[in-house]
Amino acid sequence: MTNGNLPLIWRKFPERYLLQGNRCETCGTCFFPARQVCPNCRRKGKLVQMEMPRQGKIITFTEVFTGPYGFEFETPYFIAIIELSNKARLLSQVVDSPREKIKIGAKVEKVFRKISDIDPEGPIAYGYKFKVVG
Amino acid sequence: MIGIVGYGAYIPKYRITVEEIAKTWRKDAEGISSSLNVKEKAVAGFDEDSCTIAVEAARKAVKMAGIDAQKIGAVYVGSESHPYAVKPTASVVADAINAGPELTAADLEFACKAGTAGIQMCMGLVASSMPDWIDYGLAIGSDTAQGRPGDALEYTAASGGAAFIIGKNEKELIASIDQTFSYTTDTPDFWRRQHAEFPRHAGRFTGEPAYFRHVVSAAEGLMAKAKMKPVDFDFAVFHQPNGKFPLRVSKMLGIDPKRAKQGLLTPEIGNTYSGATMIGLASVLDAAKPGQKILAVSYGSGAGSDAFALTVKKGIEKKRPCKKVLEMVKEKEYISYAEYAKFRRKLKTL
Ligand SMILES: [Zn+2]
Numbered sequence: 001m002t003n004g005n006l007p008l009i010w011r012k013f014p015e016r017y018l019l020q021g022n023r024c025e026t027c028g029t030c031f032f033p034a035r036q037v038c039p040n041c042r043r044k045g046k047l048v049q050m051e052m053p054r055q056g057k058i059i060t061f062t063e064v065f066t067g068p069y070g071f072e073f074e075t076p077y078f079i080a081i082i083e084l085s086n087k088a089r090l091l092s093q094v095v096d097s098p099r100e101k102i103k104i105g106a107k108v109e110k111v112f113r114k115i116s117d118i119d120p121e122g123p124i125a126y127g128y129k130f131k132v133v134g
Numbered sequence: 135m136i137g138i139v140g141y142g143a144y145i146p147k148y149r150i151t152v153e154e155i156a157k158t159w160r161k162d163a164e165g166i167s168s169s170l171n172v173k174e175k176a177v178a179g180f181d182e183d184s185c186t187i188a189v190e191a192a193r194k195a196v197k198m199a200g201i202d203a204q205k206i207g208a209v210y211v212g213s214e215s216h217p218y219a220v221k222p223t224a225s226v227v228a229d230a231i232n233a234g235p236e237l238t239a240a241d242l243e244f245a246c247k248a249g250t251a252g253i254q255m256c257m258g259l260v261a262s263s264m265p266d267w268i269d270y271g272l273a274i275g276s277d278t279a280q281g282r283p284g285d286a287l288e289y290t291a292a293s294g295g296a297a298f299i300i301g302k303n304e305k306e307l308i309a310s311i312d313q314t315f316s317y318t319t320d321t322p323d324f325w326r327r328q329h330a331e332f333p334r335h336a337g338r339f340t341g342e343p344a345y346f347r348h349v350v351s352a353a354e355g356l357m358a359k360a361k362m363k364p365v366d367f368d369f370a371v372f373h374q375p376n377g378k379f380p381l382r383v384s385k386m387l388g389i390d391p392k393r394a395k396q397g398l399l400t401p402e403i404g405n406t407y408s409g410a411t412m413i414g415l416a417s418v419l420d421a422a423k424p425g426q427k428i429l430a431v432s433y434g435s436g437a438g439s440d441a442f443a444l445t446v447k448k449g450i451e452k453k454r455p456c457k458k459v460l461e462m463v464k465e466k467e468y469i470s471y472a473e474y475a476k477f478r479r480k481l482k483t484l
Binding site: 013014017018051073074095096098111112113114115117123124126129 | 147179180181182183185186189190193217218221226229230232467476
């Protein structure tokens with residue numbers, strides 16, 4: 001994270017720290033990240049802010065051997081599409097989990113971690129990652 | 135009546151053994167391990183720091199307390215490894231548990247005892263006679279302690295933390311804090327200068343005039359003030375820079391060292407610095423029954439001790455944590471010295 005896009009990142013703290021998304025009260029669908037308009041209900045939709053549940057399961061995953069800038073020292077690491085218990089889906093790193101337990105359907109739980117810390121004099125980015133439970 | 139409404143501990147899952155560290159420096163592992171009474175220590179992962187540890191501990195404390203985090207009026211984080219020299223850890227914690235923005239917050243530093251200083255500050259705030267100040271205060275001790283490669287401290291300097299929510303509603307308390315007493319002097323036994331990466335210590339000087347003098351004086355001062363005797367305590371928790379000091383100080387105070395065992399985690403997880411006394415107290419509360427009395431004494435180099443006398447309350451039966459400290463101690467994965475050097479960014483390019 002560079003100083004230039006700090007305001008943009010700062011606005012995302014509720015999303016990164018608390019998994020804050022929203023829910024359409026008309027059809028009950030939950031969205032993460034939050035949506036401006038419910039794609040099901042359009043103008044009839046009524047979106048309210050809400051924290052997503054901490055629990056979910058792995059829908060699919062992959063192991064990253066060549067990481068992008070800022071992640072090259074973390075390889076190999078896992079990223080997964082996770083379906084939260086309210087059906088909202090997100091992409092996240094899966095950490096602290098034994099390789100053999102990272103599989104489709106595995107139960108995961110949100111943890112708070114450093115996402116990026118590449119500049120020793122720059123700001124540290126914190127946010128969510130997931131780990132396999134049980 | 136003021137006391138603890140909920141608590142949470144967090145111990146990272148990675149462990150490095152004393153044997154593995156000793157092998158790297160070609161030292162006598164068995165001799166070091168037995169002289170310290172430490173087998174292995176907890177190591178934070180590559181993406182963990184004292185802030186992420188504080189958040190995890192705080193989240194568990196809020197869950198156990200069963201309170202709305204928005205009612206927390208103060209957040210204090212004690213650490214000697216705050217990620218920033220300037221910019222609070224406490225504000226990250228407050229937002230990450232959704233306690234803000236209407237609260238006061240600050241980072242504290244007093245070597246290994248800043249977390250217990252935070253407990254005292256929260257006690258003062260919740261008990262204040264100023265009307266409607268705060269209902270709950272959150273005090274956290276969290277560290278990713280740094281040991282200079284090859285230094286004696288490297289065998290014990292560990293990562294971990296614990297959070298306590300202090301409140302005043304008698305019905306909600308899991309333990310009341312009946313009395314507290316502190317003892318502070320200017321004793322230069324251990325320090326880290328601004329911009330220095332690793333702390334320095336005064337070797338054997340850290341024992342008698344430092345740890346033992348302050349812990350004993352604080353404990354004795356507390357007992358005198360509370361009109362209590364050593365035999366009154368069912369459990370005793372002390373700061374634990376190694377596995378031996380707490381047992382020795384227990385004996386010096388006339389408390390059966392067996393009563394200090396439940397709160398002694400250093401042999402299995404190392405010295406978690408600001409987390410040490412607080413994780414120990416969490417482990418004691420995991421096992422304690424209503425009516426039992428606890429003595430808790432922290433120690434921070436530089437130097438000072440905070441002593442507390444607690445009584446376990448009935449409320450604890452309904453609020454047991456989902457995972458006990460001793461269970462967290464068992465969830466572990468061993469790493470090599472090379473991985474440890476990477477995780478703790480002891481390699482110059484990280
Ligand atoms: Zn809708």
